Amino acid sequence: MSARRKLIAGNWKMNGLRADGTALAKGLAAKLAAGPAPACDLLVCPPFTLIVPVVEAVAGSALAVGGQDCHAKTSGAHTGDTSPAMLADLGCRYAIVGHSERRTDHAEIDAQVKAKAEAALAAGLIAIVCIGETLAQRDAGQTLEVNRSQLVGSLPDGATPENTVVAYEPVWAIGTGRVATPAQAQEVHAAIRAELVKKLGAAAAAGMRILYGGSMKPDNARELLALPDVDGGLIGGASLKVADFWAIAESC
Ligand code: PEP
Numbered sequence: 203m204s205a206r207r208k209l210i211a212g213n214w215k216m217n218g219l220r221a222d223g224t225a226l227a228k229g230l231a232a233k234l235a236a237g238p239a240p241a242c243d244l245l246v247c248p249p250f251t252l253i254v255p256v257v258e259a260v261a262g263s264a265l266a267v268g269g270q271d272c273h274a275k276t277s278g279a280h281t282g283d284t285s286p287a288m289l290a291d292l293g294c295r296y297a298i299v300g301h302s303e304r305r306t307d308h309a310e311i312d313a314q315v316k317a318k319a320e321a322a323l324a325a326g327l328i329a330i331v332c333i334g335e336t337l338a339q340r341d342a343g344q345t346l347e348v349n350r351s352q353l354v355g356s357l358p359d360g361a362t363p364e365n366t367v368v369a370y371e372p373v374w375a376i377g378t379g380r381v382a383t384p385a386q387a388q389e390v391h392a393a394i395r396a397e398l399v400k401k402l403g404a405a406a407a408a409g410m411r412i413l414y415g416g417s418m419k420p421d422n423a424r425e426l427l428a429l430p431d432v433d434g435g436l437i438g439g440a441s442l443k444v445a446d447f448w449a450i451a452e453s454c
Contacts, residue, residue: 212441375416
């Protein structure tokens with residue numbers, strides 16, 4: 203029996219105006235208030251513009267709020283960026299780093315992701331470190347090596363089960379409706395955990411949560427979340443609807 207409490211995290215990406223974000227956050231807070239609470243931690247990561255209204259909307263509930271990215275510095279001449287200290291100041295508890303859309307759209311590399319994760323930890327946030335292979339890499343038989351290398355390159359120094367979460371997100375499954383099979387997901391999650399044993403030791407590796415992300419929906423969540431090394435989900439599209447996100451959480 204795993205002692206790891208599952209985490210269901212919503213990545214809203216660049217979606218929603220104030221009314222949408224507030225309604226979604228209030229809808230989830232109302233579900234939590236009505237009970238029974240699902241057997242997992244719940245997190246939403248709105249766009250930066252919605253963090254304040256969402257934090258206000260979920261005040262007093264167990265729903266945590268996080269950023270979708272952060273800078274590696276606390277302050278300075280970095281136009282358009284947001285520091286982890288700023289996220290923490292708004293009431294965020296988590297920051298996603300290294301999402302494949304950041305790696306693709308902003309050419310982020312492992313060293314930057316690691317620096318961002320370390321800055322998040324220094325600000326008291328929990329870093330969610332994303333890794334995952336492309337379809338071409340999977341087809342070339344490179345899946346385990348790509349994920350191993352991204353993990354080693356992106357994991358922050360000082361990572362513990364309390365301050366760091368790993369998210370395995372096969373790029374070919376994100377937003378495509380094509381989900382990893384349970385066997386594919388478990389194979390990579392187990393390999394990630396084995397690498398964590400080497401890097402952090404057996405106890406820390408056993409306690410660290412590894413989320414699956416990539417077209418997780420209410421109809422496939424239960425099977426994925428039942429896998430021995432899948433400790434929750436990072437949910438994109440299905441996190442934008444209260445009923446879908448809640449149904450996934452209830453699958454834990
Ligand atoms: C994501 O953005 O991290 C993600 C997993 O998206 P989706 O659930 O839409 O595939």
